[in-house]
Amino acid sequence: MYTTFLVLALLGGLGVHFWWQLRYGRLARQLASERRVLAESHKQQEDAAAQKQAEQQALFNSMIEGVLILDGTGHVQLVNQALRDFFGLQTDVRQQTIMEALRLRQLNELVHRLPAERIVQGLEIQLPGVNGKWLEVNAAAVLDRAGTQRGAILVFHDLTRIKQLENTRQEFVANVSHELRTPLSLIKGFTETLLDGAKDDPAVAVQFLRTIEKHSDRLTYLIEDLLTISQLEGGRVAMSLHPVELPEEVAGVIGDLQTRADQKSVTLRNEIPAGLRAQADAERLQQVLFNLIENAIKYGRTEGTVVIGSRLVGGERVEIWVRDDGPGIPAEARERIFERFFRVDRARSREAGGTGLGLSIVKHIVQAHGGEVAVRGEVGQGTTFAFTLPTVPSAEPDPV
């Protein structure tokens, strides 16, 4: 009896065990598998979040605008790479105040205006230091649903290039006005003197009229040069490139300037070898040669010599140079000589009827040919202006 009970209890226990295993073992496996699926999806979500964050970070750092984010207590939370570059930040500025991080009173004031104004746009600041970068700052308060300020975002836009262009434009307008005003006031002055009675003395009248004529010519040259510069700078002049015979072009320009050279007893020597050609716009090339040879006569020595020569540079370029034996150009002026309106001796240039634009035109034309222009020579040892032009492509037949 006791044994039967024991066997029954054992069987019962085994039954319960198998039932338990069957029911809860499957459940446990199911649970474990679900846990695995959950862990996997959690990891995928984490990866996706990390990926998204990396993308946002890359976007943030690749922006050309500088961005700075402040938290609710006015401390820097985040800055992007452009902002670090603008301000030359070498260290981590997070958790610093804007004054500690960027050391600019104007920005500090801007941040303090935000609680009241919410958005501040178009503040222009110039950074201290040698590069003097100009930045435009737009700032906005970050608000929560209740309208309480929780931080601020400042966006910085680099205005330096625009400011430089604006300065150049203003300087150009000021220079042009000055250049126009000078001959105009002289013309007006001499005309008034003539009308006031000088006209009655024929010798004086002729002298004054000649001066008026000279200054009217200067005005004409100035306007012509200004138009040329504006066309060249606007890229509106298409160079019509053809093979040109260099010795002939130089001879033509020498012919045009011979009288001017004779007036100063200057000898003009064309040393370009016969048959040398370049691929150039003949009319524009003449303008370059005219400006350089005219300058060499104007600023060179009385009874001096001007030589026009050439050499081949590396098979694909020909260099043409105009050399005088005049006073030369000081080194510091040589660096600026191709700038518009730059003159070494302002009075002398004006007296000679110069516009201050000749070399600038030369530079533009040469560059439009894909060439380069340079000035050489020491003070007291004359000046050499040299420029390069492309040689005639081999497909073009050479003259026999």
Ligand code: ADP
């Ligand atoms: P400009 O109309 O005054 O001649 P350019 O642009 O042709 O204007 O020349 C600029 C300045 O460069 C001149 O005013 C002159 O001072 C200087 N310059 C040009 N060529 C020579 C030269 N061959 N020798 C000395 N100075 C020169």
